[in-house]
Amino acid sequence: MKLKQLLLTTAMGAAVTLGASGAIAAEVTVMSWGGAYAKSQVEAYHKPFTASTGVEVKSVDADNPAKPIKAQVEAGNVSIDVADVEFSDAVRLCDEGLLETIDASTLPDGTDGSSATDDFIEGALTDCAVANIVWSTVYAYDTTKFSGDKPTTMADFFNLEKFPGKRGLRKAAKANLEMALMADGVAAGDVYDVLGTDAGVERAFAKLDAIKDDVVWWEAGAQAPQILADGEVTMTTAYNGRIFNAAVAEDKPFEIVWDGQILDFDLFVIPKGAPNKKEALEFIQFSTGTKPLAEQAKWISYGPARKSSGPLVGKFNDGKTEMAPHMPTNAANMGNALVNSFEFWADRDTELSERFNAWLNS
Amino acid sequence: MTDTSAASLPGGSPMAESLSPTVDAPLTTVDGTPLREALHKAERQKRWRAFLLVVPLLLFVLITFVTPIAKLLQQSIYNDDFSSNMPNLSQWFVENPDSFGVPQDEAAFEALVLDLQTARENRTQGQIGTRVNYDLSGSRSLFTKSARRAARIEAPYREAILDLDKRWGEDDLWGVMRRASSAYSSSFYLKSLDLAQTPDGEIYQVDKKQQIYVDLFWRTVWMSALITGLCLLLAFPIAHMLATLPLRYSNLLMIMVLLPFWTSLLVRTTSWIALLQSQGVLNDLFVSLGLIGTEGVLTGMLDSLGMADREGRIPLMYNQAGTIIAMTHILLPFMVLPLYSVMKTIPPTYMRAARSLGATQFTAFNKIYFPQTVPGIGAGALLVFILAMGYYITPALVGGAKGTLISNIIAEAMLNWYNWSLAAALGALLLAGVLVLYWLYDRIVGIDNMKLG
Numbered sequence: 001m002k003l004k005q006l007l008l009t010t011a012m013g014a015a016v017t018l019g020a021s022g023a024i025a026a027e028v029t030v031m032s033w034g035g036a037y038a039k040s041q042v043e044a045y046h047k048p049f050t051a052s053t054g055v056e057v058k059s060v061d062a063d064n065p066a067k068p069i070k071a072q073v074e075a076g077n078v079s080i081d082v083a084d085v086e087f088s089d090a091v092r093l094c095d096e097g098l099l100e101t102i103d104a105s106t107l108p109d110g111t112d113g114s115s116a117t118d119d120f121i122e123g124a125l126t127d128c129a130v131a132n133i134v135w136s137t138v139y140a141y142d143t144t145k146f147s148g149d150k151p152t153t154m155a156d157f158f159n160l161e162k163f164p165g166k167r168g169l170r171k172a173a174k175a176n177l178e179m180a181l182m183a184d185g186v187a188a189g190d191v192y193d194v195l196g197t198d199a200g201v202e203r204a205f206a207k208l209d210a211i212k213d214d215v216v217w218w219e220a221g222a223q224a225p226q227i228l229a230d231g232e233v234t235m236t237t238a239y240n241g242r243i244f245n246a247a248v249a250e251d252k253p254f255e256i257v258w259d260g261q262i263l264d265f266d267l268f269v270i271p272k273g274a275p276n277k278k279e280a281l282e283f284i285q286f287s288t289g290t291k292p293l294a295e296q297a298k299w300i301s302y303g304p305a306r307k308s309s310g311p312l313v314g315k316f317n318d319g320k321t322e323m324a325p326h327m328p329t330n331a332a333n334m335g336n337a338l339v340n341s342f343e344f345w346a347d348r349d350t351e352l353s354e355r356f357n358a359w360l361n362s
Numbered sequence: 363m364t365d366t367s368a369a370s371l372p373g374g375s376p377m378a379e380s381l382s383p384t385v386d387a388p389l390t391t392v393d394g395t396p397l398r399e400a401l402h403k404a405e406r407q408k409r410w411r412a413f414l415l416v417v418p419l420l421l422f423v424l425i426t427f428v429t430p431i432a433k434l435l436q437q438s439i440y441n442d443d444f445s446s447n448m449p450n451l452s453q454w455f456v457e458n459p460d461s462f463g464v465p466q467d468e469a470a471f472e473a474l475v476l477d478l479q480t481a482r483e484n485r486t487q488g489q490i491g492t493r494v495n496y497d498l499s500g501s502r503s504l505f506t507k508s509a510r511r512a513a514r515i516e517a518p519y520r521e522a523i524l525d526l527d528k529r530w531g532e533d534d535l536w537g538v539m540r541r542a543s544s545a546y547s548s549s550f551y552l553k554s555l556d557l558a559q560t561p562d563g564e565i566y567q568v569d570k571k572q573q574i575y576v577d578l579f580w581r582t583v584w585m586s587a588l589i590t591g592l593c594l595l596l597a598f599p600i601a602h603m604l605a606t607l608p609l610r611y612s613n614l615l616m617i618m619v620l621l622p623f624w625t626s627l628l629v630r631t632t633s634w635i636a637l638l639q640s641q642g643v644l645n646d647l648f649v650s651l652g653l654i655g656t657e658g659v660l661t662g663m664l665d666s667l668g669m670a671d672r673e674g675r676i677p678l679m680y681n682q683a684g685t686i687i688a689m690t691h692i693l694l695p696f697m698v699l700p701l702y703s704v705m706k707t708i709p710p711t712y713m714r715a716a717r718s719l720g721a722t723q724f725t726a727f728n729k730i731y732f733p734q735t736v737p738g739i740g741a742g743a744l745l746v747f748i749l750a751m752g753y754y755i756t757p758a759l760v761g762g763a764k765g766t767l768i769s770n771i772i773a774e775a776m777l778n779w780y781n782w783s784l785a786a787a788l789g790a791l792l793l794a795g796v797l798v799l800y801w802l803y804d805r806i807v808g809i810d811n812m813k814l815g
Binding site for chain 2: 064092094164230231232346350352
């Protein structure tokens with residue numbers, strides 16, 4: 001009898017606890033890229049969002065948050081509500097019907113009164129995605145490794161005679177081919193026209209041949225500053241925010257070369273069938289507002305996607321580093337900058353990746 | 363069960379008494395059913411009960427293993443992204459089986475425009491374009507762009523479409539569309555073998571600069587074979603020692619074999635990176651000993667063998683050497699354990715007997731000991747080889763450019779190119795390769811000769 005009573009009370013207790021936790025469990029799962037970048041989002045978006053709405057934000061990391069979406073949607077088992085993806089992935093996933101559409105008119109106006117559609121940088125809003133930051137692929141070097149001349153141009157990255165040492169490159173065709181062409185003297189505006197021809201592809205690979213034997217290939221974004229810090233390479237391509245974080249927050253002797261940088265957006269998307277769609281939309285509306293976007297720049301050197309956020313960007317969270325010179329969108333850094341063409345890569349990614357892999361193996 | 367035993371009890375019950383105990387009458391149970399039948403029934407029940415016990419496992423395996431794999435493999439020959447979203451044009455292809463290249467028929471273009479308009483409404487132009495793009499790179503944007511403008515296209519359609527984009531007038535495109543208009547297609551298997559098809563269906567090998575898959579398959583096979591061989595060389599003496607040492611020493615050794623086995627794969631792999639990279643522990647040690655490096659005594663020799671980098675260090679990581687070293691270490695326990703379990707059962711007296719009968723140490727080993735370990739070698743080699751063929755994470759981390767295996771490109775096709783059909787075709791070929799090797803093993807060695815433990 002006693003045992004029965006015990007079981008009964010335990011079961012009831014458990015039911016009550018479970019029920020209660022179910023009631024307050026309004027939450028939204030956000031998948032991002034990890035590292036310093038995810039931290040900046042947690043600080044600028046997640047915490048204020050939870051504070052103002054009471055909705056818990058669960059932050060999940062991935063190598064590339066676009067990757068699991070297709071599998072999850074097709075299996076009908078979507079576990080993420082919001083994903084932070086690159087432009088080409090946002091368009092591709094949207095075209096394949098794997099994302100919820102987001103009506104741009106539901107986004108809040110900028111603090112300067114301009115409507116959301118005017119406030120966002122051109123190209124930052126698509127049918128299924130809202131951009132939060134502008135980031136870029138740049139190359140950076142270890143200042144202690146070069147005593148005389150310092151590298152200043154994209155061509156210097158490919159010049160092993162003048163600047164000896166190993167190079168780090170992302171193990172993918174994207175960005176490398178563009179950089180190779182720019183190093184070979186192609187103007188940023190012509191890169192995709194040249195790369196669209198067979199001769200242009202040959203030319204890019206020929207340029208990469210010059211450093212091929214001295215390349216250490218990285219895959220995850222966090223690896224690039226790591227191999228540079230380990231001394232495995234003297235220069236590496238990297239996402240600009242990662243290098244900034246290592247240089248400023250961790251005092252590493254790294255210097256970014258902005259010449260030939262490749263700009264890209266990161267956008268928030270909602271996978272089709274997301275379990276907390278309503279909260280997901282609220283989260284995106286909140287975090288892509290003027291203030292959170294400006295706030296994020298305190299944590300990492302990525303440019304906000306809203307024009308109205310620009311003037312609000314101040315100092316890094318160490319209280320002394322002025323952020324503006326570290327932004328990819330800063331005028332001084334835009335001298336020779338290329339905007340990544342999503343259409344080019346949506347079209348030719350497979351072909352050029354195969355070609356790239358064949359080249360790696362040869 | 364009790365019924366049958368009751369039948370043998372003489373005079374136990376009134377029923378039993380009524381049975382005449384003559385010899386040639388068929389044996390029956392107490393309730394009169396023939397014994398044979400009752401036994402069958404009992405056996406059947408037993409089998410059912412046993413079957414019910416394995417039902418959960420069977421269902422588990424079916425639902426979580428067989429079905430998903432079968433479905434994925436089906437994608438290697440089945441992809442209806444084009445055929446189901448372009449119904450009119452697909453229909454036209456069926457009705458005009460003899461038209462190759464760009465059709466002269468206005469009806470084909472009318473069907474194309476109609477389908478593009480519907481695609482625009484249903485937002486499927488990306489799917490269609492992606493499917494065609496698999497076979498003809500660069501055509502995805504053709505579909506997305508044309509669909510965007512399809513609503514404004516008016517008759518005559520042929521002219522209007524060719525005006526819109528001249529790529530619609532290419533034979534290759536129409537050949538690819540014809541093949542994609544059937545949901546069943548061999549194009550993914552062809553691609554997996556570095557082959558392609560001309561518009562009229564002829565198969566040819568793709569350009570040398572585009573070939574990757576066949577090379578990767580061969581590399582996967584030879585590297586797996588090499589890793590298996592290395593594992594055998596290293597594991598044989600260890601297993602022998604484990605099996606012959608006194609228990610208190612062998613237990614300690616066993617733990618040393620098992621400890622890495624229990625450690626996370628990622629930890630072991632990254633430790634190898636720390637040890638072997640060119641600024642890593644091993645290279646630093648050699649440099650400080652003055653063996654290698656810019657002023658090392660061996661640098662010149664290594665350089666002439668092509669084994670030193672610009673700083674005179676040995677590149678052991680991010681290449682094939684890295685993959686082979688790390689995978690050999692990780693797969694070693696899979697060789698040691700089956701070998702050990704077999705060697706444990708070989709009585710040491712056999713070797714002593716052989717020696718006392720005049721065999722040399724080598725002959726005794728070769729004729730007596732080694733043949734008895736073959737079942738363990740077979741089990742270990744098969745295990746290591748098959749695991750190595752499908753290994754993913756270690757080559758991805760330490761393989762660099764030339765040390766990656768076919769599984770890495772399968773992952774790339776799935777995750778980066780979103781081409782599941784190609785990934786499925788590559789996976790199916792890998793599976794088929796493993797099955798063929800298994801069959802060969804069975805024919806040559808015999809699968810019954812294998813002993814796992």
